[in-house]
Amino acid sequence: MSFLRPELQARLHTWREPLAWGGLALAGAVLIVEGYAGLAPLSFLLGLLCTATGLGLLLPALRRVRLAAETPAEGVVVIDEARIAYLGPRGGGFVDLPSVARVEIVSRPHIPPASAHAWIITTDAGERLTIPLGAQGADGLLDALSPLPGIDFDAGVAAVLSRRPGRAVVWRKAG
Template sequence: MIRPEAKARLLRWREALIGASCAVAGLWLWLATAGLPALFGAVAMAIGAVLILSGMRRARFRSTHQDPGIVRIVEGRISYMGPVTGGSVALDDLVAVTLLRDDTGAAWCLTPEAERDLVIPEGAIGAEGLLDALAPLPGLDSGAMVRAVQSRTGASITVWRREQFRALT
């Protein structure tokens, strides 16, 4: 049996751990063989390095606590179904992405052009998918999203605004 705390930590870092094991297996294959298998080992090391980097970013973005509600992301549309509030917004309609922080916790505020804001608690089921779902926004720095989550200041942090990039599109 594995302790629940250890299991939660392993699950949080799962992509990085898979990448590390892929890189170690690739290194062994690269050093222990020659020719085509060594080439496969080098490719496995490169894939492992990419998985480690992306896995570390995802692990730092994931929340350590559970909030109510479920986030669904389907074809450029983000939906949140909570016990009290909910809603849906299309990526094309977004004008700002902000991390709201107060004494009770943190929540992502997705601001569309014409509709009301969609507020998603940081620890909602599926909220870790926001990192990938918001990536297509022009000029979005996913590192800024990770830094906002890691920051423990009480202030709200706007990580993206469309006005900055409207002239470019």
């Protein structure tokens, strides 16, 4: 039995990771203050470590939450080492990370919410893989695409939050 409404439970479940890292950063800040005031260097250093870890992991967690769709979409994303595969009822395919030439996020808020935003991954050969943000396993794309040098997930977050139709280039291969 829960004392929280189901909507609040769902919201807390979505934000559980950022809340945990924010709590770690806050606990570290308390240890820093107590260690400094009480001249306890071990507590001070532990506080610095906790605060740095919490803040360092808070930003990627916030990106994951903002790039996650609130409504599920069709299809499944499977990530196996450097290969991203999308299996959907109307299409799909796979791309290998070394052959990726461009990564975009397309916003189409006029379309039903389940497919309002999508990743578009274009290869060197010009093939495109379109993955809805709400597809099962799509939250793993941030970790899979993070090795691309200079990738700008903040541009994707801005595109999703803007609620306007358009494309945001998250990454483009140099040259």
